Amino acid sequence: MNVIVVGSGIAGLTAALHAHEGGHRVTLVTKGALGDGCTGYAQGGVAGIYGPGDSAAQHASDTLDAGAGLSDAAAVAVLVQEGADRIAELIARGVAFDRGADGELLLGREAAHSHARIVHAGGDATGAVISRALVSAVRATTIAVHERAFLVDLVVTDGAARGIRILAGGEVSELHADAVILATGGAGQLYAHTTNPLGATGDGIAAALRAGAAVADLEFVQFHPTILAAGPAFLISEAVRGEGATLIDDEGRRFTFDSHPDGELAPRDVVSRAIARQAAAQGSPVRLDATMLGAERLRRRFPTIDRVTRERGFDWAAEPIPVTPAEHYLMGGVVTDLDGRTSIPGVFAVGEVARTGVHGANRLASNSLLEGAVFGARAAAALGSPALPYEFVSPPSRFRDRNSYRSGAPAVRFGRDALQRLMWDEVGLLRTSEGLARAAETIRGWRAAASAPATLAEHEDANLLLLAEATASAALARTGSVGAHYLEPATEPVLETV
The missing domain is CATH 3.90.700.10 (Succinate dehydrogenase/fumarate reductase flavoprotein, catalytic domain)
Structure with missing residues (x-):
């Protein structure tokens, strides 16, 4: 098969390598330089190595507890059962995880883990070490790499993926493929304060929304303490x-x-x-x-x-x-089955762009690098294989067309800074139903006034606006607090006595 992988973090690089090793012709497209993205910033490690008294079952239990009852148990089982193999694969590809004087892997513990089961590399440089090793592995293959190529949209014909549309060198062009694996990361630039790099503008989720793919759990945004x-x-x-x-x-x-x-x-x-x-x-x-x-x-x-x-x-x-x-991590995203398939045939999603069901309402620390490696490999293995029955729910039609905006009156003039402040204040750590409604209405007004994007920055802004509306709408629809979605109790009106 002719396969396009969009994104070059741990999920995209793993998917590209596995697809190449599976005999597919692979093109890797990345917004910046190869290896850019959130993976290289990850200080935490990779969970999944179990010492005395620990087990995959305990890891699964901790993951389900952190997810506040909304994680998919089957997806969590896949994560913990295949995690050790993916860590061993990273070691084989040259990732030097930290070891003690006896040569054994050093295991650390982080919040909400019941045991020390996390491996690190370079102390607090795990993501950078992993990224360098996987980039080197990709460079050593015949995988075609397109750097500084921005994903504009998915190309979908007769209900199935046929490639992608990209913006590179100021020109828009199409790359054709039999399958597309989205590995574009999250959308941290929605917020005024984020650990994410500047390129985290939700491009893959926005493209999937416009193509009609099922998206879920966008209300669950994790903030690093x-x-x-x-x-x-x-x-x-x-x-x-x-x-x-x-x-x-x-x-x-x-x-x-x-x-x-x-x-x-x-x-x-x-x-x-x-x-x-x-x-x-x-x-x-x-x-x-x-x-x-x-x-x-x-x-x-x-x-x-x-x-x-x-x-x-x-x-x-x-x-x-x-x-x-x-802001640190988006638990929601493009809905996938256990092999990364989305509701659009031929489109897969892995890593932070995907909603695999692992994280539920709150991600357990050091599960994200693991998720990228596990599901990146599974998506590559599923290329060309028939899908098992899986229920997807399509998004509202207003998210599918760049020009299908609803009318509204923006409270202030749009600018990325204004959007980020609005999301931080109203769709952030502490939310109210009134604040969410104000945010949704303001964002709808901004989208109504927006013109068709042309430059890279305009495309990014359009994607952020689309995701902002979808996130605020999802948060409004979830009327009870759970996990990372926290609603402040309504203030009771003061009744005056006569």
Whole structure:
């Protein structure tokens, strides 16, 4: 088969390599340079190696608990059962995971994991190490690579994928294929504060929506609790808290236990909300205290974080550092079966662009790199094979056409900054039904006034607007709090007495 893979993070690179090794002719298209995207930024590791007392069943249980009852148990079973093989494959492709003096893999623990089962590379540079190894593996093959090529749309003929439309060098052209694997990542640029790179504008999800593919769970947006609250967004890995660091208020009190018995190791949504509330109450950022770990251990275990914090004027071995939440990961996306198939024949989705069902309402830490590797390989293996019955629900028609906008009155003039502030304020960590309604109406107005995109930036803005409306609409439709979707209780009206 002639296969196009769009995206070059762990999911896309894995899918491309497996498709090539399966005898398919593969073209890999990537928005930036090969290996750009979120994978290289990942400080956390890959869950899936089980020590004494641990098991795949325990990993599955932790994943289901974090997902707040909305994870797909079959997808979770696939993830944990195939995880060790994918980690072994990464090692075989040259990923040097950290090992102890005895040569055994070092296992770390992160929030909401019941055991230490996470492997890291380069301490806190796991994603970068994985990305370099997989890029090198792709470069060593005959896979055709198109860099700096932007996905404009899927080409769908007679109900099936026939390729993609791309923007490269200022020109729009079509690439034809028998199958398309979307691995374009998430949409962090919807928000004013995000750990995602600038290119995370939801291009694959938006293209799938316009083509009529089923999309789900967009309301579940994960916010990482600990971003350095000084300078550009820089993530302080959850593994720091897994090693024993604590979160403290301005009086030195470990406040997260007020929200959950696991304190700093509670699920990410709980910790993020606790931090946001405490920071608002005290009028200043909360602090992460890692001083008990000592300078040598911090430097050895977290070399990247140690370097950046010092560059920004902090000695985190001697004093707590200020932290704040930021958008980190989208649990929803293009709905797939267990082999990455979407509701459009010939279109597959893997990685953060996909809604596999693994994450439910809240992603368990260090499951995303694992998901990309596991389902990237499964999608490649399913190319050309018949699909099993799977129920998909198509999106509303207003998401399918670039010009099918509804009328509305925008509250302020559109600009990407204005959209990001609106999403942060109204469709962020703490939501209200009134705020979600305001956001949806404003976004509809912006879409109504939008003209047809021509430049890359205009295409990105159009994609962000489409996803913003879809996300706000999904959040409005879910009337109860669950996982990362949290609705503040309605304020009771004050009744005046006469």
